[in-house]
Amino acid sequence: MKPDRERKIRLFEQMLLMRRFEEMVIRLSTEGHVLGHFHVYTGQEATGAAILDLLQDDDLILSTHRNHGHIIGRGADPGRALAEIMGRVDGFNGGRGGTLHLCARSAGFLSTSAVVGGSIGLAIGAAYALKESQGDAISVAFFGDGALEEGIAFESLNIAALYDLPVLFVCENNSGGAAGAAAGEYPSSEMHAKQLIDIPGSLGIRSEIIDGADVSAIQQTVSGVLAGIRARRGPVFLETRTERWPGSRPLWPANLTGFTDLSMAWDKSKISGEYAAWIKNDDPVLLLAQELVETENVSQATILEIDQRVVEQMSSAREFALDSPLPEAATALSGVFAGKDHSGTPSRSSH
Amino acid sequence: MAYKTYAEALIDALYQRMANDADIRLIGSWVLGLGPQRDLVDRIKDDFPERVMDPPASEAAVATLGIGSAMAGARPFVDIGTASFVFEAWSQIVNEAANAHYMSGGQISVPVVFHMLHGLRGGGAAQHSHSPQGMFWNCPGLEIVLPSSPRDVKGLMNAAIQSNNPTIVLDHAKLLGIEGEVPDDDDFIIPFGQADIKRQGGDVTIVATSLMVQVALEAADAMSQEGIDVEVVDPRTIVPLDKETILSSVEKTGHLVVVDEANISCGIASEISAIVAERAFASLRAPIIRVARPDSPVPFNAVLEAELTPTSEKVQAAVRKVLT
Numbered sequence A: 001m002k003p004d005r006e007r008k009i010r011l012f013e014q015m016l017l018m019r020r021f022e023e024m025v026i027r028l029s030t031e032g033h034v035l036g037h038f039h040v041y042t043g044q045e046a047t048g049a050a051i052l053d054l055l056q057d058d059d060l061i062l063s064t065h066r067n068h069g070h071i072i073g074r075g076a077d078p079g080r081a082l083a084e085i086m087g088r089v090d091g092f093n094g095g096r097g098g099t100l101h102l103c104a105r106s107a108g109f110l111s112t113s114a115v116v117g118g119s120i121g122l123a124i125g126a127a128y129a130l131k132e133s134q135g136d137a138i139s140v141a142f143f144g145d146g147a148l149e150e151g152i153a154f155e156s157l158n159i160a161a162l163y164d165l166p167v168l169f170v171c172e173n174n175s176g177g178a179a180g181a182a183a184g185e186y187p188s189s190e191m192h193a194k195q196l197i198d199i200p201g202s203l204g205i206r207s208e209i210i211d212g213a214d215v216s217a218i219q220q221t222v223s224g225v226l227a228g229i230r231a232r233r234g235p236v237f238l239e240t241r242t243e244r245w246p247g248s249r250p251l252w253p254a255n256l257t258g259f260t261d262l263s264m265a266w267d268k269s270k271i272s273g274e275y276a277a278w279i280k281n282d283d284p285v286l287l288l289a290q291e292l293v294e295t296e297n298v299s300q301a302t303i304l305e306i307d308q309r310v311v312e313q314m315s316s317a318r319e320f321a322l323d324s325p326l327p328e329a330a331t332a333l334s335g336v337f338a339g340k341d342h343s344g345t346p347s348r349s350s351h
Numbered sequence B: 001m002a003y004k005t006y007a008e009a010l011i012d013a014l015y016q017r018m019a020n021d022a023d024i025r026l027i028g029s030w031v032l033g034l035g036p037q038r039d040l041v042d043r044i045k046d047d048f049p050e051r052v053m054d055p056p057a058s059e060a061a062v063a064t065l066g067i068g069s070a071m072a073g074a075r076p077f078v079d080i081g082t083a084s085f086v087f088e089a090w091s092q093i094v095n096e097a098a099n100a101h102y103m104s105g106g107q108i109s110v111p112v113v114f115h116m117l118h119g120l121r122g123g124g125a126a127q128h129s130h131s132p133q134g135m136f137w138n139c140p141g142l143e144i145v146l147p148s149s150p151r152d153v154k155g156l157m158n159a160a161i162q163s164n165n166p167t168i169v170l171d172h173a174k175l176l177g178i179e180g181e182v183p184d185d186d187d188f189i190i191p192f193g194q195a196d197i198k199r200q201g202g203d204v205t206i207v208a209t210s211l212m213v214q215v216a217l218e219a220a221d222a223m224s225q226e227g228i229d230v231e232v233v234d235p236r237t238i239v240p241l242d243k244e245t246i247l248s249s250v251e252k253t254g255h256l257v258v259v260d261e262a263n264i265s266c267g268i269a270s271e272i273s274a275i276v277a278e279r280a281f282a283s284l285r286a287p288i289i290r291v292a293r294p295d296s297p298v299p300f301n302a303v304l305e306a307e308l309t310p311t312s313e314k315v316q317a318a319v320r321k322v323l324t
Helices: A005-030 A045-053 A068-073 A078-085 A118-132 A145-149 A151-162 A198-202 A215-230 A276-281 A284-295 A300-323 B006-020 B038-047 B059-071 B083-103 B133-137 B150-162 B211-224 B243-253 B268-279 B302-308 B312-323
Strands: A060-063 A109-112 A139-144 A167-176 A206-211 A236-243 B002-005 B024-027 B075-082 B113-118 B143-145 B167-172 B179-182 B196-199 B204-208 B230-234 B237-239 B256-263 B289-293
Touching (some): A005 A045, A005 A078, A005 A215, A005 A284, A005 A300, A045 A167, A045 A215, A045 A236, A045 A284, A060 A068, A060 A118, A068 A078, A068 A109, A078 A300, A109 A118, A118 A139, A118 A167, A139 A145, A145 A151, A145 A167, A151 A167, A151 A198, A167 A215, A215 A236, A284 A300, B002 B006, B006 B024, B006 B038, B006 B150, B006 B179, B059 B075, B059 B083, B075 B083, B083 B113, B133 B143, B133 B256, B133 B268, B143 B150, B150 B179, B196 B211, B204 B243, B211 B312, B256 B312, B268 B289, B289 B312
Parallel strands (some): A060 A109, A060 A139, A139 A167, A167 A236, A206 A236, B024 B075, B113 B167, B204 B256, B256 B289
Antiparallel strands (some): B002 B179, B196 B230
16 A cells, blocks of 8 residues: 555655654754764654554554654654653653663553664564464564674574564665775674575565665555564565665764755755765655655645644754753662662562 | 873784784774774774674674684684673673683683673663673683773783683773873783782772772872872782782771672672682771672663762762771
8 A cells, every 4th residue: 555645744744753853863962962872863764654654553663772763753752752862851761761772662662772683582572472462463673784693683583483473574774875894984784695685585584675765665565564464474574775874974973964955855956065965866855755746746835834843843842851850860779670669669569 | 111091002912912923813893992092993904904804793603703713723802892792692602612611621722802891981871881790700711801001901901812711801991091101012911810009008908990990099099188098909800810919908908998880789899898708807897898880770861870880989988988
């Protein structure tokens, strides 16, 4: 099923929210509000938005260090997400997790693990629990191409296939282009397989390669496989390919392509500079805006209105996050075990 | 003597050992992590390109690549990166490397070095801040090295690379930038199992390792303003451990504070406290105090992280308490 006009507009707004969110994260970092290293989802918005849009409320999601887009794309509050990235008490994790570990359980997230390949293993566990339950919920694992370098990927894929576990594996391959070791940067994916999907394919897992910047292609494929996963007929593996965003430098993200100017979607003459090729050919947000205007009869004004709404939403999110206090030092040891209140006294007898 | 950073001294030693011994291989070249000193590794990559491998993110296989090649006669130096990642290779190091010599009846030796950056680095959160030295200490068969100064890292790296046993070298991420005097001799070696008295004193013994040595020295300087004379003992290697230097110091001062960034339970502070309690109980004039990280995962937020971090102030408070 390809998305219709209204759905595409909705997906566009979700993608734009992810984009404006990451632009805000980088801005807050530049202003000194973000501690430590972080990873952004810029350039991969179409993948997250298109897949999350097709999921049920009771599906469970596992993500990685590059989780921001997944969290807010699933409808979790961007203000609380920003607060967590700044370590504030109103963050999803109360400031304990930070950017690498944003976890919104109410939105179906069990973990965003920074252990490479971690989400793959946890997702088969979630799927195992879901398979035993009565419903048709599934688990979804988001991970990067580098995760397949870890042994846990193979072990988990094998178990998922053996037991027909209801899990959708989404390998977001952002290693396209010249990034990685060849450019003298942090080593990117190093996998001696002709195709990444040959790895799950060798275990008999249905596997597909999709253009990760094309919401229609993604939704067509995903909607075609979800019913089988929900019917417990076995896992499915998707490789979604995107060109790496130039600002996703390995050491520290930098907004090299600038604050996204949506008018570039219909006025290509505005695109220039060192990163023009990515902006013109690979920016999924601009590509969808262009499609909406050119083939779906959406006015430029409508696009800009959506943007205004998103920018205002991000502005409130920023305000909410900056207003949120830092946690009290005295709470540092609360929350190590379940079933205890903040003073460390058992709130119910679980031990 | 030259004045160098810890990172420079570390790389000098690695470079020189690779220059001297063609069997040494570097598996994983991000020895200094992603910090500002990372380019210091470049001269190793430039001068010995055929002996440097940058493997995929496959810690378990990479560990056994090191262990298996060491069993077969190579001398690999394996960089794990952030110490938290070593858990991916835990079985290989604990079950294979640590056991091989004993289990083979002495036929097999495993001259591999595993290098990693440990510790609280500010915003690392729970999956990038581990100090697994106590866990390693629970695995007989591993030598464990915890340098605390530019001088020591040079001498200890030289010893680690020449050791015929599986050796864990843990550098604290926050030590890489500190400066100090380093002997010029390329072959300068600090033999394992020789503690160093980093500061002489008669009132209280502080035993500390890695970055905590620097924290203890800072505390000792502050205490001297109050007329309290602190001795700082740095074991430098915990396997083998120079128990005699620790015990002699405690016999002299009668008071012991142990400072450790690992969790307080089953950490370095626990074991050293137990040894002193067993063997120098009669010399102790007050109960031993451990200053270590409370038993909790590491929080992301800076306020919470600071609350759990052993600091000079916390060490000073412990010294005052042990003397009252």
